Amino acid sequence: MRTLLSIFAMLVCAGTFAQTDVSGTVVDEGNNPIPGVNIVVVGSSTGAVSDFDGKFTLKVTQQPPFKIQASSIGFESTTVDITANNQDVTIVLKEGNELDEIVLSASRTPERIRESPVTVERMDARDIKNSSAPSYYDALENLKGVDVNTSSLTFKSVNTRGFATFANTRFMQLVDGMDNSSPALNFALGNLLGMSELDVSTVELLPGASSALYGANAFNGIMFMRSKDPFKKQGISFYAKTGITSSENAGDNNFLDFGLRAAHAFSDKFAVKASFSFLNGTEWYATDYTNYNGSTGDAISGTRASDPNYNGLNIYGDEVSTTLNFDALAMAPAGTFGSSAVSRTGYEERDLMNYEAESVKADIALHYKPFADDFTIIWNSKIGRGNTIYQGANRYSIKNFFMQQHKLEIRNKNFFIRGYVTAEKAGDSYDTRFAAINVNRRWKSDQQWFTQYATGYLGAITGAIPGVTPGDPSVAHAFARGLADTGRFEPGTASFKGALDTVTADGDLLTGAKFIDNTKLYHSDINYNFSELIDVADIQVGGSYRQYVLNSEGTIFTDYDGPIKYDEYGAYVQVQKKFMEDKMKFTGSIRYDKAQNFDGNVSPRISLVFSPDEDKKHNFRASFQTGFRNPTTQDQYIGLDVGNAILVGSAPDNLDRYRTRPITNNFPAGLEAFGLDRIVTLSGNDAYNNSFTLASFRAFGASAAAGAPNPGLLEQARFDFVKPEQVSAFEVGYRGIVYDGISVDVSAYYNAYKDFIANRTVIVPNYGNVDFSDITDLTPVGGAPTPNALIAAANGDFTPFQLYSNSQADINSYGLAIGVNTKVFGDFDFGVNYTYAKLDFDQASDPDFETNFNTPEHKVKASFGNRNLFENFGFNINYRWNDAFLWESTFADGTVSARSLIDLQINYSCKKSTFKLGAANLLGHEYVSAPGVGTVGSQYYISWTINQ
Template identity: 60%
Template sequence: MRRLMILSLMLFGSLTYAQTTVQGTVVDENNEPVPGANVVLVGKAEGTTTDFDGNFTFNTSEQPPFQLQITAIGFADVLANVTANNQTLSVELKEASTFLDEIVISASRTPERIFESPVSVERFGLKEIKNTTAESFYGGLQNLKGVDINTNSLTFQSINTRGFATFANNRFLQLVDGMDNTAPGLNFVLGNLVGMSELDVQSVEILPGASSALYGAGAFNGILFMRSKNPFDFQGISAYGKTGLTSQDAAGDNNYYDFGVRAAHAFNDKLAVKANISILKGEDWHANSVIDLNNPGADRSNPAYDGLNVYGDEVSTLLDFDAAAGFPSGTVGSATISRTGYEEAVLADYNAESVKTDFAIHYRPFGNDLELIYNGRIGRGTTIYQGSNRYAVSGFSMQQHKIEIKNDNFFLRGYLVSENSGDAYDTRFAAINVNRSWKGDTQWFTEYAGAYIPAYLGGIQQGGLSPEDASTAAHAIARQAADTGRLIPGTPAFESAFNRVINDGDLTTGAKFIDNTKFRHLNGNYNLAHLIDDWADIQIGGSFREYELNSGGTIFTDSDGPITYNEYGAYVQLQKKMFDDRFKFTGSARYDKNEFFDGFVSPRLSLAYTAGENRNHNFRVSAQQGFRNPTTQDLFIGLDAGAAILVGSAPNNLDRDVRTFNVSQSGQALIGQSTVNITGSTAYENAYSLSSVLSGAPEAVTTDIIKPEEITAFEAGYRGQIGKFTIDMSGYYNRYKDFIANVTVLVPYYGTAGDGGLSLLALQNGDSKPYQTYTNSTVDINSYGGTVGVDTKIFGNFDLGVNYTYNELDFDKEQFPDFRTNFNTPKHKVKASFGNTELFKNFGFNFNYRWSDSFFWEASFADGDVPAYTVLDAQINYTVPSIKSVFKLGGSNLLGDEYFQAIGTGNIGSIYYVSWTINP
């Protein structure tokens, strides 16, 4: 017994001796606490983080003396010496001398300085959020070098890098706390419409270019990472309120509101919760262009008028007046006639709104770094989305629900993303079917022809008019006659028909956009470094995703029930520093497999070298292959968009799309039937090139079904500090194989394309329909470009930054006129910023300048030139520490020169705002 007691006392004493406790507080240069700072034992994978008040407690079996490294994003690292047990430290962090010292995670899935990142990366943190001149942190991202933001509407901005952008940008991935923010049925991100509250953003990182080796098929042209604040580290109640106005020539001056609240609390060292809500309301940018892109310079007197933001006038036909009256050919002639349309302003709801809510529970069962998380996000919004048509998205909602377990070495998360289209509808089909609800197309065109013929003959015979003047007058009379009884906006009859149409999901009679698509995703990552004594940073991971398409047959060919399919992947990465930590090697490879396609391997290799006596120059080169799987719409869409029918080319989709078309009287005489059934496969196997038909030399084409797109990307870059100047530059060259794009073809209702007979008569008789096919290009498509940014301080502590971006597409458009790349990026862009975060005590300001070169916009809605534009934004801010508040006054586009970034959208006006943020 005595020996047992002695042994127990010895064991207790050894355990007591083995435990070292260190407490401390971390503050900034203004003596303000720094929450979320990392406190790590040097040379060991042990550490903790500071709480909301900057305090920490660290327990270790390591015996003093040793060192702790304290790091926080936006601050320079500090080493603190621990010489005794129960020591209390007071640590002051100084602001990072340059942005190159800031820590990023996205480039390698492990924390590292921007200076040492193996690829290009842009970062936007708490400091940048405070100083942004834009009305929102998301809008402020457009001031980063190499980053484009195309404004679709007030609440929907589309981010892109290195070209190939439309508003349906499925080449760019956005992750919110590791969850893909892509709308499952739409296949693209709706900006921050259903994203993250500004109060909960800890950092934003953007990787330009391909990143498939770590992030899979969606990471093809760039990734945006948003990371939220952990409730253990950022506690308390925060709030902001913004108000102001939007100003646009078409819409006038309108109120703008944006409010948000965040609440977070840690009950102890094991359990913490947080909740966010933000609400934005305003008047959207009105789109009111009435230009006729098909007939530049023509006005509404043109009988075939098709206005850009006028809908319903897409319905047109070739009227042979001589055949209708039984006259000899050439007596009256023929003309293409379009129905009278409605302007977008009477069809769309311009009340823009975004409501974002989220709730999270964080549980640390052992009070250490092992953490279990549930996070639920629900976003709801009203906006305008421009795809093949302009869609009034009212009450759209998207949910994300995630369960995750993680620590410093691994994570495993599973989440669900689902969308509900709400009361969204297609404005073009709303106009088309409101017109048809009071008078069918056949009746309208018959009445038009019946009024035109006598008016034309009378103008010549009784009025003595020339044929041209008689035709102009007759067209006006005929349209007035055919429009007799037309529904007038604002009347009860119009409103009744309009409401009936936008609640009908059958596009032959309605315009409602129905979608309840979802996907389920599981992914994980494990860092093996701590198991091999930090010899190298080795990571392994993988993912699995299942799609469930559910549009009730309104978007996809799923009228008989939801369509499901899946994809999966796995990767490994090794990162190793050598030669006095100056040389850094990063190598990774990923294998991905989609249910419909062969597997694909995406390798990446990066070499970086830090030079200079003070290690202030970093050179890097990288090469990688990436791929992009066809989207859900590329595979399974089956949609009549008016101008063309869109049919996805999944092998089991082509014969799911079956449509019935009416045959002209001339065609009926040839084939002996009044209707024909056309399947989706016909568009791929029996069609003419649209451009060849328009040029007068029809050429039969066969379109291959779609397969994954591949990219080989090369990049070289330099980051460094030269005196007072911080320089960050990079250049890239991308080579594409099997480039995914759309080809529009013309399908004859009868005959075989290329037969030289019956099918040509079908084209002549108007018995044909345009189809948009989804395929891959066999042509060479390359792009290249670069960025350079220089930051410095002038006049003491004034911040000045200038950057330039160049992008170029290498593609022979003349040789392949039917192929659409949708590069949609200016060749030259210049951005500059000037400000001071502490002009005098607690007062700061910032200016942002952007110039964009003109470029050609190419998309399914419309093509055209986007003129060059210049934008100036500015803000001033004042901090009141006693009430933990920041007041800001700012405005975007202060010069008032309205501009647009895509053909068909409303002009972007000015936004003026004042905000009050409490406990940011």
């Protein structure tokens, strides 16, 4: 026993002797303390973080001498020698410039931003702290060349270099290496499954094509969000924000946003972190009631009072329309009462949604370093649930939408291998257009409603209705609508709420509006950097594999008989080499990708960075790369009737599966005897093989309206099945310090697109062949031999389909961006940038094609602020302006007005707390990001952050 006690005492003494205590303070060149600095023992994972006063303490299980390194965003790293136990050190960090910032995304390896082979925009935790935007995700809009389009309070779509939609499938968003996109929708739902701003370490954004390293869909830009390391950033952090959103149509509404992050390293081998955030508020109201032509999608004049066929943009249910031939119904001679297109009375969007915006996110990560070095095993689980609004072909109430991601990753500085799964559930989400249509139908069928309308109109126009002035069509239409609307469910009543609840819980679009989605995505990545094994150059190789499992139970996709599975994979190699005494850096990479339904794609990239001066204050770059985008899950497998058109994906097996609901034709009674079917169904093959182009059908309709129908105007639609689109991207740029602390970043690009994926609207006759090969002799009923397809066109017996193909037109875009940052008036930060973006497309070369470029030609952004205006106080002002531009989409086309916005914040820091008072859109210049979305007003907030 005595021997054991002696051995134990020796071990305790040895352990005590081996421990070294180091303490100190980190300051800047003005002797001001710097909080949040990472201090690590060189060669190990042992570390600490400086507190609000810049102080830190390290307990190291090794004897001196050794080195510690201090690093912080915005400062140059500094190494200090530790030569004795209980040593107290003062570490002075020199403020770095923008050229010294480290980025990882451009080449999948850490490099100074000045050496980046392509344009990179960057935001870090320090920028977030000083941002005037209500959230870090909103602050992305202040980056050069970046557009953020607002679909709702909680759904914002990030985009670069044009071709923006809210379904932004050309832009990729990665969170700690995981694709943040919805598996079924193929685009990110804003920050629904992103990260709490307390856990954001850096955000890097690459405008333009990035397929050579990141594969399919890294086509028009890619954003990387990286979280904080729980070994380096420990402790508990908290923020709370509250304030109001204010707009003319929605009034003033409160919002609440708070978050919590906790991280702890139990040892130098094991650390855990968790974060949670919650936001609740009121959506921006969509109240644009512009009248739109239901057939062409063009805005037209007229209100419900003046146009019987009124189709308001944010009014739903009025898409149900028919042409009433009052002469035929009254059995009167042609021209007696005429005819009129009439639509049902719809409901405003705000009656169909409760407009409650909500976002709940939670994240947990376990980090294990079995050898106490940089070899790390990470398990990460993320969940998100929320209510938001998405605008696609229709407006969708995304209610209780749920997404989750689970990742296992093994990595060190030279390699990583990761696999993750993304799963989603649509929750109680529904289509507002079909909600209105089927609420209407629950109290009165379309046939009953239109019959009553016609009866009321004829009675009023002929004077058969007492008290109604005869002979006035406008009076007769008003009376007819009032008669047909008798018994209508009025918003706010129990009957309306009951009908809406029933419809939105029903997944059959004949009677309901709910959409069902339980789609999953499985993905794996691997990358290895041979830089420590091969001296001649830095060489990386890697690859990826992805499988989609589409499961909508037939409500979105044609997965009527079970989930649809398909996969894609890719591999790449990259070589980097420096020449001319490290003044020239070459980067070359090439990637091969293959998707199940398409031929393989090869994506090369070549770039040069030239830094002629020894200090590398001037850096010139040039690159050529190609990118490609695989058709999305919807491009291939959708089968969805959205009311004004039927969306059908072009995968060959999808065309065979899709069948429409039974369609009732409108031709006059008696034509059944000539072989025409009153009720028909159409297939996806009809859309591709038996349809007219939209432009020719419109031209034919115009000739018919003029009294001289010309069948020769009609052209058969001949579109191939969709295939991947490609882009060849050329870019040159300069980043450097031009004079006394003035930094300049300039880039110019030219993109040439091939096989641009196009949404095509075609017109399918419900009967008859578009080549006019089948003819019906209508002589017995006073007509003439007529092709069946023309009979269908004359009687409105046709169905619009939206299909997916590729444009053969020459589509190019080009632009430039220039940013200048400097200090003014001593230590005030000032930055200004300008972006130019131009589409080069001849509409005449493809009349039916809409490019959806959807970005302003000119944008100017500026910032002015001071982090230390005086003791503990700082402020920042952001200004944004863009000119008017055309927005094209399947929902609506229209011009988005120019806008000029100012955001402002002032902050006060005290110990570990920061208080911020801010306003987004301070001057209240209300705007919309696109036709049909909510009108964005002002957002005023106050926040309290602890230990960020």
